[in-house]
Amino acid sequence: MSLPSALYIVPTPIGNLGDITQRAIEVLSAADLIAAEDTRHSRKLLDAFNIKGQLWSLHEHNERARSGAIIERVQAGQIVALISDAGTPLISDPGYPLLRACREAGVDVIPLPGPCAAITALSAAGLPTDRFSFEGFLPAKSGALNSRISDLAKESRTMVFYESPRRVVATLSAMTEHFGADREATLAKEITKRFEAIVQSDLAGLIEWLEAEPERQQGEFVLVVAGYQAPDTEQLPTDAEKWLVRLMEELPLKKAAAVIADMYDLKKKQVYDLGLKLQGR
Template sequence: MDKGCLYIVAMPIGNRDDITERAKQVLSAVELIAVEDTRHSRPLLQALGINTPLLALHEHNELKLVNRLVEQLSAGGTIALISDAGTPLISDPGFPLVRACQQAGVRVVPVPGASALICALSAAGLPTDRFLFEGFPARTSSARCDQFTRLKDAGMTLVFYESSHRIVHSLTDMAAIFGVERPAVMARELTKLHETIVSSTLGELVTLVSGDPNQQKGEFVILVAGAVQDTQTLDPEALRILAILAEALPTKKAAALAAKITGVKKNLLYQQALELQQAE
């Protein structure tokens, strides 16, 4: 166990057997474990035979504790950071501490493991070459709809987390903005007893979840297929990337590189680059 290190340790998202041997070794050896909720983590850690002292570190107190923890690490201490489930910092607390450690020259060591995001993507059957993780949607319907509207034309798989309290409302807003026929996948209670992965359309998912209270329980990952890209038009982001590259590279090279970055066909980008060139 190296001294003066902050270990970022991934925890199981449901099934306790998904804990890694390395994670157990690190959690047993460090001087302190910073946890999101001691009431949740203590029983799990004790079941794993880990009795290391715990410190609650959550969104309401993390800014106050950062300096203290960085000082402890700088003096040679060893601390592990975990969240209630999955990989810390992925829609969970910890960013201020990790950033402060990096700025202070404290070594930060990732101990990888489970992540609901990656777990859902691997089993969803939607494209994974490009995806956008949005975390939890906004809490109010108007803010959610604004968020979804900004993402409506994105050509990549969209991934959201959602809670049982807002799952029906979020799916309803998604169907209204993305369209009821947009392909989507609902992954619920991943790795747990009642794990459910449903591949359908947003409209059908709204009907399913609204009509079955059991499907409204647990923790959710919602994956929405990217918008079908019109082969005759380019989205604004592809145009922006092409324009930047065209300023510094020959037209063919700019189009080829833009195609690798955006996934848009090279011929379409080349034609657009020629049009940009003529417009100048």
């Protein structure tokens, strides 16, 4: 079956070649032109499936300049496929200026479903998925990083982030400061690849896991963080609050909260949130 002329958004595997779809292979095989983030990387993928299409590089530095030529190819009746290095194009990858230009020019855009690291990690995180926020990569500089995380401290939706091996511990440390060390989170490392690991813990626990063995900090990461939950309005026993104040003078808040919660059969988060409130007085 012949395909209509259009720009096709084609997801590619994020690690395991077996995750490519039959439809993706059909579109890439039929394409007159394949726009790729890194042609050398993409040629290896195409060779694995014996796809011989013409490759053009399309990245953040040349995307606006090349959009016009790509649109002309589609308007001339050709099939153009857009791929990124891995996963679904435009999700923290190039493609937005091209897509906008196609829409403005009246060029058809046909998206294909397929691999996406953010959705794959979210599906296994064990956190609410009915509402979530994709935040992509956070700023690299410390000041901007902390400002952005501070802005998200009261975000109630589950949050999904991408992070690099060089910055993952620093990002988690900033999150413990602004979200609280006991905020529930999942770290997905090298999804679908040989050294895949999905670790469910709180933010402090994830830092401990990464620092226990330095090689754990290698690879690509997706971080899924629970959204903010307002403190339980149920009052704590008066004695519990008094003992919490005393223990906070001797112990870190997390440990003090755990002791009080165990003593009075309370939720640890409820006691921890009270401790944060007391610290802020």
